Amino acid sequence: MVSKKRLDCRFNGYRAPIVPRAPRSIRRRGPRKKLVEDSKLCAFELLAAVAGKLLEESESSASSNIAEGKVKVGACLDGDEKVQPKDDTALKSESLDRGSSAESAFVPEICVQEHKLLSNFKALPQAENDYVVDHISVHASPDRVKKIDCDIKLGICEEKNSDGNTTCKIGGSACFDDSFNHKVESEPEVQPEDEKNQIGDLSMANRSTVKDSIGECVNNDVLNNSESSVQLPLYREPVAGAFFQKHWNDVKLGIRDDDENSFGCNKSRTRIRPFRPQPRIGHRRIRKLMTSKYWNWKGAPKLKDCELYNTSEGMKSFYRYRKNVYARERSQRVPLKKRKLSDHSFAVSYDQDVSSDSISNLPEKGVMGDKGNLAMVLHRDNGVSATVRGHPKPKDPHVKLSIKSFKVPELYIEVPETATVGSLKRTVMEAVTTILGAGIRVGVVFQGKKVRDDSRTLQQAGISQCSNLDNLGFTLEPSFTRVSPSLTPKKLPALSSCDADRTLPRSPATPMMASGISNTSVDTPVLAKLDDVGQNKYICSTKTPSDALLDGAVPDSKALVPVPPVNVEELAVVPANLKPKRSELSQRRTRRPFSVAEVEALVEAVEKLGTGRWRDVKMLAFENADHRTYVDLKDKWKTLVHTASIAPQQRRGEPVPHVLLNRVLSAHSYWSQHQSKQHGKHTAEVVLGEPHSDC
DNA sequence: GTTAGGG
DNA sequence: CCCTAAC
Structure with missing residues (x-):
């Protein structure tokens, strides 16, 4: 006999806010295809949009300062080389810990054309940034760069479990860095009059043209200086384990079943576990945030309004894949509650990583644009390095952004050795798309504080040339959440997403750095922590953290509810974003094995x-x-x-x-x-x- | 709103 | 999982 209670607990974690579905007749209405386009790389778009927005706002204040010769320009980063050492270290230590080798996957450069992005951007919710993890963040500082190239690189570490499965850990931050290719392109200062009112023009950066980087827009002095700012928050953690501890999570994606090359009869398992932040205490304000205006936004930006250009076949594949994966779970208008529940997954985890350190480490030296233009450099410190250049001249509101790279939250993947390479790829891809597919919001961090008031001008926010723009940062925050993974005592218990979600950002004064957990080692603290969780039979409560918080039920770690020591296998977990976000145009529901x-x-x-x-x-x-x-x-x-x-x-x-x-x-x-x-x-x-x- | 069964 | 028919 199984008591109802037990069952309830068991599936608490699954409680996916289900959105009341419209009548089938209605839901079926409209081309499903459209939805596919919807969430195409919101992240990029957002980043681009933010940059553009920022530039726009900065320009006004910039001009005055420039006139006074006070403009401080941040340095460009040479992500490729200077950062490498650090990254490598991080990567290796992690790999070692995991006893694995690294591998990486690239996502072709993604370029975005602004125009419509801005409008989207405006529709973006921002006030809630605080409770969200800084999935990806960018620091901006003045400079005169126009383009940013970014690509995604995932580092994968593998290890074999005693059960013969291969565990792949896609190192979010730690592993991705080497792929950061920062390229800056300076562009002619030609600004058509008719475009002076445009905020910015984020256009695809052609790699081939993205050559004249730093050197052209920034002097070496600055460059060197920038080195110090090239530290990714995540890397700040002396031990890779710390990261694990904070981001471990267990998300199960049902891919295997669909894999024609599947694993046959073996006891294969494919699991993707986005690493989640460790639970943290004292973030009750999340609740408040949760009720912030953000939650009232009506629907996510329509991606269809954005034009994305893929510069490579790979990207196309990426999209194709995404298409398949997300076509059915396009996010649509979702009831407020639902939206709430699905809007803060990795957010927290990364937020904590955006330490004041990273911010303060931003280049201090500034360089004034040769034409007195205000330029900004988006630092990659927090995962996304983007260099943006702004032109104070009203005439040239064009800012071309090409996000070259950004970090993807660490993921944990476990696939059987018998799995095919193809299935592994898909697994990884799914993991990645899961993270990126839901869309990402942008947050602005200035001097360690999140700037939530979108209506404020940069000046009002204190963001001006006079105020060390080095302390200006951007964060890309996933706009979805995952639901609780169940704990598998035998295996590495994963902290539930709840934990992650509960890991709220510290107060402004407190940098993103999670205190006390940065120096933990992989084997002890992390696992110990996880084990504790598992042994205590904790599992995410039915409610998502946000929900819980809203309900006043469980702040912090109390979001966990005791669960009987049942043979809790990992429950199928699917990113929240894939969950309830379906509506009239509804897609097929996400497959949830x-x-x-x-x-x-x-x-x-x-x-x-x-x-x-x-x-x-x-x-x-x-x-x-x-x-x-x-x-x-x-x-x-x-x-x-x-x-x-x-x-x-x-x-x-x-x-x-x-x-x-x-x-x-x-x-x-x-x-x-x-x-x-x-x-x-x-x-x-x-x-x-x-x-x-x-x- | 549920059930049952085909797709 | 979706969709329908039937209750």
């Missing part, structure tokens, strides 16, 4: 209730798993029965324990003979007894 734990719960419920009472089954075992409808349960049962009846070799997806399958068969046959409605009381278990062995 049932976890073993869920299957078990289902089996138990069916054993008790029979196969004709799905609604009851739902209420009994999945009441809090909002993403599982009774129809889903019914369908799952259907497939379970089928699965149980076929050869193990033919089964796909996460293997279901034979025991369970046997129970499925038993229950199925039992209830086939007994009308479930009539025997609601007796459990099939009683009649069926223990399952027999199977293949």
Whole structure:
């Protein structure tokens, strides 16, 4: 017998705010295809947009200062080389810890054309930045750069588990840096009159043209200086473990089942765990933030309004992939509540990484644009290095941005050795797209403080040439959240997303650096921490952190609720952004493979209730798993029965324990003979007894 | 709103 | 998972 309570707890983490679905007739309306475009690299767009916006705002204040010769220009970064050492170190230490080798994946350069971006940007919510992790951040300082190139690089570390699975850890920050290629392109100072009112023009930077970098716009002195600012917050952590500790998470993506090259009959598992920040204490203000205006925004920026240009085939592939992955989960207008729940995943974790240090380390020397232009350099310190150049001249509002690279939150991937390379790729890709696909918001950090008031002018915010623009930073914050991963005692327990979410940014005065956790080692603190969590049988509560906070239920670590020591297999977890964000144009729901734990719960419920009472089954075992409808349960049962009846070799997806399958068969046959409605009381278990062995 | 079953 | 039909 499984108590309802237990079941409830078990699936608490799944509680995905389900958005009331519009009538199918309505939902079906409209081309689904459109949605696909929707979330295309919001991150980039946002970054670009922010940069543009910033520039725009900076220009006004800049001009005056420039006139006085007080303009301070930040240095450009030569991300490629100067940062490398540090990155390498970080990477290696991490790799070592994980006993793995690194690999990397590149995402082709992504370029964005501004125009419409700005409008989107304006629609972006920002006040809530505080509670969000600085997924990616950029520091800006004056300079006269126009283009930014960014590409994504993921470092992957592998390790083999005792169970034979290969664990791939995609190092978010630590591993990505080497790929940072900072290229700056100075552009002719030609500004058409008719464009003077334009804030900026973020256009695709052609790599080939992105050559004359720093040298052209900044002097060496500045360059050298910039070195100090090339530190990524994440790298500040002496030990890679610290990062782990903070970002570990467990997200399961159901890719394997769809992989034609799948793993056959083996007990393969594919897991992607975005690393999440460790829970932190004292961030109750999240609550307040959660209710901030941000939550009132109506829908995410429409990506279709943005034009993205891919400069390489790779990028296209990337998009294609994303398309497949996200086409169905395009975010759409979602009820406020839903939106809340899905808007702060990695945010916190990175936010903490944006330490004041990193900010203060920004280049101090400034260089005045040769024409007295205000230029900004977006530092990569926090993951995204972007160099933007602004022209105070009203005439030339064009700013071309090309984000060359940015960090992706650390991910944890585990795939069986038998998995194909292709499946691994897809897994990684899914992990990446999961992070990026939901869209990213931009935050502005100035002097260690988040600048939330969008209406304030830069001057009002104190952002001017006079005020060390080095302390100006941008953050890219994921706009989605993941739902709780369940804890698997045997394996590395992962901190739930809740933890991450609870890891709120410290007060302005307090830098992003999480205190006390930066020097932890991988094996001790991190694992210890995780184990603690696991041993305490903690699991994310049904509510997402935000939800919990809003409810006043559980701030901080209390967001965790005790969970019985059940054989809690990792529950299928899908990024929140993939969850409820569907609406009229609704896509197909995100595929969310049932976890073993869920299957078990289902089996138990069916054993008790029979196969004709799905609604009851739902209420009994999945009441809090909002993403599982009774129809889903019914369908799952259907497939379970089928699965149980076929050869193990033919089964796909996460293997279901034979025991369970046997129970499925038993229950199925039992209830086939007994009308479930009539025997609601007796459990099939009683009649069926223990399952027999199977293949 | 549920169930059942095909797709 | 989606969609429909049927209750």
